[in-house]
Amino acid sequence: KAGVTQTPRYLIKTRGQQVTLSCSPISGHRSVSWYQQTPGQGLQFLFEYFSETQRNKGNFPGRFSGRQFSNSRSEMNVSTLELGDSALYLCASSGRDSGTGANVLTFGAGSRLTVL
Amino acid sequence: AQRVTQPEKLLSVFKGAPVELKCNYSYSGSPELFWYVQYSRQRLQLLLRHISRESIKGFTADLNKGETSFHLKKPFAQEEDSAMYYCALSLNSGYSTLTFGKGTMLLVSP
16 A cells, blocks of 8 residues: 655655645554654644545644645645745544454655745 | 653663653553664554554553553563654554554664
8 A cells, every 4th residue: 555645756846836746645644643753842733634625733823825636635735935934744644454353544755935 | 631641752762672662652541652763764653552462573552541641661672663653542443543653773683
C-alpha cells in the first residue's frame, strides 16, 4: 500500500508570493489533515478535510487555506508569504488500519518551504 | 484549551539504562493520548496509543488521569531508540486532529 505522498518536497519562495502544496492520501483514506512544523512552535494543526469538507481548523490566519478533491487528494495554499511561514508542512491521512481496525493517522514526508 | 507539555527537550542515557519520557496534558474532556516517534531522516510515525494498552519496541505508557500524565517508559534503552519523541492528544474521535507537545530528543549512547 503506497504511503502518503507530498509534493513538492522542497521549495523556495520570496515574501509576498503564494504557494500550493499537494498531498495524496493512502488509498481508501478519506480524511486529510495538515500540520506545520517549526523549531520554535513544534507541530501545529492547520486544518482537516473529510469528504471535500473542512471538518476542523487550527488557529492560523486566513492566508492559510486548503481544499480536498473528490479523490481525497488535498492541497493547501499559503498566500502573501511571510518569513515566519518557513516550515515543514506535514500532511497526514486517517483511516482504519486493516490489521487492527483502529483509526490510524499516517504522515507524509513533508514539504519544506523556505521563504526568503 | 488543550495543551501537551513535554518538559525535557533532550534526554541522554546510556544503553541498558531505564528511560522515562515525560508528558503532561491539560484537557477538559476525556483524552485520547498517543506517542509518536521520528527517527533520523524518517517520517513521523505512531509508536503507541493509550487505548490499546500495548507495548511497542519495549515501550509502554500509562495514562494517569489524576496526575494528567502519559509518560513513556522503557526498562532498558537501546541505541536504536535514539529519536525525537512527541506526545499528542486527540481532539476528535477519529484521531485526525492532534495537539502535539514540543517533543523530547532521546539520545542513547553505547
